[in-house]
Amino acid sequence: MKFESAGQFEQLVLTAILALRDDAYGVSIHAKVAELAKPRNVSLGAVYVTLDRLEDKGYVASWLADPTPERGGRSKRFYRLEALGERALRESLQTARRVWQEVGRVRGWLKT
Amino acid sequence: MIEKIIGILIPPACREEVLGDLRERNEGVQLFLYDALRTLPFVIFSRVRRTTDPVVLLMQAFCCYVSFLTAAWFLDPKLIGDRQGLLRLGIPCAIALVVLALADAYADPRKKSPLRPFLAVALAFAAVGIALTIYPVLPGRLVGIGSGLSIAFLLVLRMMFPPFADRPQQAQGPAFWQKQEIAAAGVLKLTAAVAAVLFGVSMLPERMAAPALLFAILGGAVYWATRR
Numbered sequence: 132m133k134f135e136s137a138g139q140f141e142q143l144v145l146t147a148i149l150a151l152r153d154d155a156y157g158v159s160i161h162a163k164v165a166e167l168a169k170p171r172n173v174s175l176g177a178v179y180v181t182l183d184r185l186e187d188k189g190y191v192a193s194w195l196a197d198p199t200p201e202r203g204g205r206s207k208r209f210y211r212l213e214a215l216g217e218r219a220l221r222e223s224l225q226t227a228r229r230v231w232q233e234v235g236r237v238r239g240w241l242k243t
Numbered sequence: 244m245i246e247k248i249i250g251i252l253i254p255p256a257c258r259e260e261v262l263g264d265l266r267e268r269n270e271g272v273q274l275f276l277y278d279a280l281r282t283l284p285f286v287i288f289s290r291v292r293r294t295t296d297p298v299v300l301l302m303q304a305f306c307c308y309v310s311f312l313t314a315a316w317f318l319d320p321k322l323i324g325d326r327q328g329l330l331r332l333g334i335p336c337a338i339a340l341v342v343l344a345l346a347d348a349y350a351d352p353r354k355k356s357p358l359r360p361f362l363a364v365a366l367a368f369a370a371v372g373i374a375l376t377i378y379p380v381l382p383g384r385l386v387g388i389g390s391g392l393s394i395a396f397l398l399v400l401r402m403m404f405p406p407f408a409d410r411p412q413q414a415q416g417p418a419f420w421q422k423q424e425i426a427a428a429g430v431l432k433l434t435a436a437v438a439a440v441l442f443g444v445s446m447l448p449e450r451m452a453a454p455a456l457l458f459a460i461l462g463g464a465v466y467w468a469t470r471r
Binding site: 176 | 278282285288
């Protein structure tokens with residue numbers, strides 16, 4: 132199976148799921164992603180599309196919980212990071228670190 | 244009332260959680276409606292993407308177009324010679340494929356029915372019939388025979404490759420594993436490129452068609468050679 136790296140928005144959603152642990156569902160993920168993506172505006176629809184794509188790639192798994200009254204008796208769909216998702220996030224982090232070090236070295240932001 | 248209408252518009256596979264999220268985020272009716280209308284296109288697009296297998300869709304498009312082409316060949320050969328004719332033959336195919344994709348997206352994965360693939364095809368060609376009755380771009384007899392042939396082809400195809408929601412799910416397996424793979428990578432892109440070139444050339448005046456086709460073939464050959 133071909134391993135696909137995660138795109139920038141996918142990285143944000145994966146990070147949000149990782150940070151929210153057992154409370155990662157649509158509304159909370161959207162709020163966390165909006166916080167991480169500031170000053171960019173993030174729509175709830177874009178988060179749903181990305182969650183579906185991440186689930187198709189096997190990066191996250193989801194399940195429906197019991198209905199709650201504050202949601203009009205509707206269930207929440209919770210998300211959990213899978214091993215492939217962790218790997219994608221780790222690789223993205225390593226790439227970002229390498230980019231940061233290279234830019235810092237060239238610009239003299241980092242002391243060698 | 245508004246929640247019920249929005250609920251009908253959301254594909255059943257994700258209706259529960261999307262409606263719940265919208266309800267939790269929005270207190271008033273206006274905010275709920277505004278948020279729902281902003282979210283709905285994304286949800287529908289995502290569901291269509293998940294339930295549509297591009298390779299099967301391409302096969303369906305090919306079968307459908309060949310059916311209408313065959314019907315035109317026997318009933319109205321002048322249509323095939325006409326520059327706009329080949330384009331007009333694609334209209335019922337496009338309508339049928341859009342309705343089929345939406346029918347698959349709106350199928351409830353919890354309710355399994357052996358009739359679902361056939362009902363979706365019937366719905367698609369009912370839509371073709373209605374659309375071409377209102378706006379008759381093709382003769383009625385041609386639409387009837389072309390639709391009949393297409394239905395036969397599509398039923399066989401959908402028996403061989405059932406809609407995505409009806410296929411057995413792997414435990415925790417990534418969904419894209421279940422989609423058809425093309426052995427030679429890029430066949431889909433190549434088919435789309437050839438179709439785009441032929442369509443573009445058919446739209447040009449006759450004296451420009453041959454040089455344009457030659458130019459496209461040369462361009463394609465250069466691209467292929469440099470890519471290798």
